[in-house]
Amino acid sequence: MTTDVSNLGGRQAGGALAVELTGLEGLKLPRKSWFPRSTVIRVLSPLILLVAWELIVRIGKVGEIFLPPPLSVLRVFVRLTADGTLPYAIWMSFLRTGQGFLYGSLLGIIVGLFVGWSQIIEDIVDPLVAAIYPIPKSALFPLFMLWFGLGDPSKVVTILVGVLFLVLINTVTGVKTLNPILIRAARDLGASERQIFLKVVLPGALPNIFTGLRLGAGIALILVFVTELEATNSGLGYLLWESYQLMLVQQMFACIITFGILGILSTWFIQWLEKVLCPWSTTVTRQ
Amino acid sequence: MENICAIRNLTKVFFVERTGEYVHALDRIDLDLNRSEFLILLGPSGCGKSTLLFMLSGLDHPTSGEITFTEKSHDNKRLTCTVFQEYALFPWRTVIDNVAFGPEMRRVRKRARYREAERYIELVNLTGFETRFPNELSGGMRQRVALARALANDPEVILFDEPLAALDAQTRRVLQTELVSIWSKTKKTFVYVTHSLEEAVLLGERIVLMSSRPGRVKEIIDIADIPRPRSTTNEREVKVLAMLAEHIAAEVDKSMRREREL
Numbered sequence: 295m296t297t298d299v300s301n302l303g304g305r306q307a308g309g310a311l312a313v314e315l316t317g318l319e320g321l322k323l324p325r326k327s328w329f330p331r332s333t334v335i336r337v338l339s340p341l342i343l344l345v346a347w348e349l350i351v352r353i354g355k356v357g358e359i360f361l362p363p364p365l366s367v368l369r370v371f372v373r374l375t376a377d378g379t380l381p382y383a384i385w386m387s388f389l390r391t392g393q394g395f396l397y398g399s400l401l402g403i404i405v406g407l408f409v410g411w412s413q414i415i416e417d418i419v420d421p422l423v424a425a426i427y428p429i430p431k432s433a434l435f436p437l438f439m440l441w442f443g444l445g446d447p448s449k450v451v452t453i454l455v456g457v458l459f460l461v462l463i464n465t466v467t468g469v470k471t472l473n474p475i476l477i478r479a480a481r482d483l484g485a486s487e488r489q490i491f492l493k494v495v496l497p498g499a500l501p502n503i504f505t506g507l508r509l510g511a512g513i514a515l516i517l518v519f520v521t522e523l524e525a526t527n528s529g530l531g532y533l534l535w536e537s538y539q540l541m542l543v544q545q546m547f548a549c550i551i552t553f554g555i556l557g558i559l560s561t562w563f564i565q566w567l568e569k570v571l572c573p574w575s576t577t578v579t580r581q
Numbered sequence: 582m583e584n585i586c587a588i589r590n591l592t593k594v595f596f597v598e599r600t601g602e603y604v605h606a607l608d609r610i611d612l613d614l615n616r617s618e619f620l621i622l623l624g625p626s627g628c629g630k631s632t633l634l635f636m637l638s639g640l641d642h643p644t645s646g647e648i649t650f651t652e653k654s655h656d657n658k659r660l661t662c663t664v665f666q667e668y669a670l671f672p673w674r675t676v677i678d679n680v681a682f683g684p685e686m687r688r689v690r691k692r693a694r695y696r697e698a699e700r701y702i703e704l705v706n707l708t709g710f711e712t713r714f715p716n717e718l719s720g721g722m723r724q725r726v727a728l729a730r731a732l733a734n735d736p737e738v739i740l741f742d743e744p745l746a747a748l749d750a751q752t753r754r755v756l757q758t759e760l761v762s763i764w765s766k767t768k769k770t771f772v773y774v775t776h777s778l779e780e781a782v783l784l785g786e787r788i789v790l791m792s793s794r795p796g797r798v799k800e801i802i803d804i805a806d807i808p809r810p811r812s813t814t815n816e817r818e819v820k821v822l823a824m825l826a827e828h829i830a831a832e833v834d835k836s837m838r839r840e841r842e843l
């Protein structure tokens with residue numbers, strides 16, 4: 295009797311458990327609760343905060359110029375979305391962040407894998423990383439403007455460098471903490487050095503690579519804001535800064551909230567990617 | 582009895598870079614492996630059993646002496662495969678992809694290597710668990726996967742380095758029985774390192790007794806004639822056990838005395 299394994303696509307709940315459960319009828323077993331208490335509380339908590347915020351401003355204890363009521367922020371948010379201002383700003387910021395993040399993380403993963411794998415490459419790269427890593431990456435932005443001009447490239451490169459180091463360091467950790475017996479087992483099963491690199495080192499480092507990507511996404515958002523304060527008239531950071539200078543408080547809040555939403559979306563995206571690419575990882579199963 | 586591998590005058594000295602010391606792990610080992618035998622390596626801790634397996638696997642080289650297999654490896658096919666105490670399964674691969682790892686490295690097509698893997702998964706009684714990840718399995722099941730993975734690579738010799746040492750007594754018993762049955766079904770040569778005298782007597786055809794460091798072959802006991810299934814309470818088995826115990830006690834004593842002198 296052989297199973298056609300090509301059809302075993304999805305993850306089965308391998309029979310054993312279901313079998314053990316028969317014959318337990320009549321016992322009082324714990325049941326899945328119908329009331330999603332945790333979810334309800336999690337939705338209520340920010341809602342109550344918003345209501346309180348609205349009330350406090352309405353009652354007039356705080357000047358609207360410092361803290362506009364949520365509803366008026368929402369109104370401005372809708373207007374800015376409808377007239378295209380916000381979508382355009384988001385798109386411009388997304389292009390800069392996306393490019394910087396993509397190139398930075400690819401470079402970080404590739405260099406990180408080699409650094410973790412080869413002592414010689416580590417000896418070459420490590421002192422450079424140690425020297426550059428502690429510099430706040432926003433401090434490099436003026437230098438990059440000098441080198442790459444006032445346009446987008448200097449912003450992209452700043453983001454790239456910020457992401458690169460975080461991904462690189464975490465990738466190296468991933469390779470270094472890989473259990474050496476796995477490499478030995480792969481070699482014992484006939485894997486070539488190249489195959490070990492691609493089929494053992496890379497997947498083995500993936501959970502750490504994802505830690506780097508998560509941190510990198512955070513720094514990318516910070517850096518896109520910082521770099522858009524200067525030498526541009528587009529992007530979310532620019533819009534926020536302009537709102538401040540024109541004292542458009544509602545618009546400021548709309549931008550801040552948008553930054554928050556983008557942060558959440560990028561986190562979700564990376565979590566989703568991790569679930570797809572490393573379904574075995576404990577950080578995935580814990581979520 | 583067909584000779585499958587000859588170990589001649591094998592000596593291994595490790596150099597510990599950190600301290601600059603030399604460790605004389607194996608000393609002039611002479612040993613022949615017969616085709617399809619179940620060979621046990623038994624000896625006190627640190628006598629070089631794992632080192633000997635490592636040399637046999639070809640992943641490390643002796644300081645002097647040689648290991649010659651009668652078969653020659655072709656198409657990158659490995660002559661040996663190791664089952665480790667720590668299972669050493671790839672956590673990111675499902676059971677079937679772990680088992681099919683060896684064929685995959687030799688670029689066997691997916692369909693063919695899955696068919697092969699499925700055969701061995703069935704042999705180790707894990708049918709139904711193909712799509713599980715190792716961290717979803719018990720220790721005993723993981724070791725079955727590791728065994729299937731070694732078998733699926735179709736080596737001449739399977740090397741076991743204390744494969745059951747981390748398991749509970751119950752699971753160990755079950756797996757010992759299955760090991761013997763798989764050994765007789767597959768006709769592979771098993772070289773099996775263990776600390777357990779009972780295990781040596783329950784499983785082995787020949788027991789190689791090694792002396793404490795530097796590891797030497799002290800004695801080879803042939804127990805192939807003890808009928809199976811074996812039990813640790815039969816007369817013959819009890820006798821062999823007593824003999825092994827005496828030997829091990831003497832070796833451990835010797836190595837402890839030496840350590841005290843150092």
Ligand SMILES: Nc1ncnc2c1ncn2[C@@H]1O[C@H](COP(=O)(O)OP(=O)(O)OP(=O)(O)O)[C@@H](O)[C@H]1O
Pocket residue numbers: 595596597604605606625626627628629630631632633794
């Ligand atoms: N890579 C190494 N570098 C230096 N010394 C080593 C190395 N590997 C093993 N040794 C030494 O060689 C000796 C034999 O080690 P080995 O692991 O083969 O013993 P063993 O018989 O398997 O012991 P155990 O039963 O505890 O597993 C030990 O003294 C060990 O410290």
Ligand SMILES: [Mg+2]
Pocket residue numbers: 630631632742
């Ligand atoms: Mg050992």
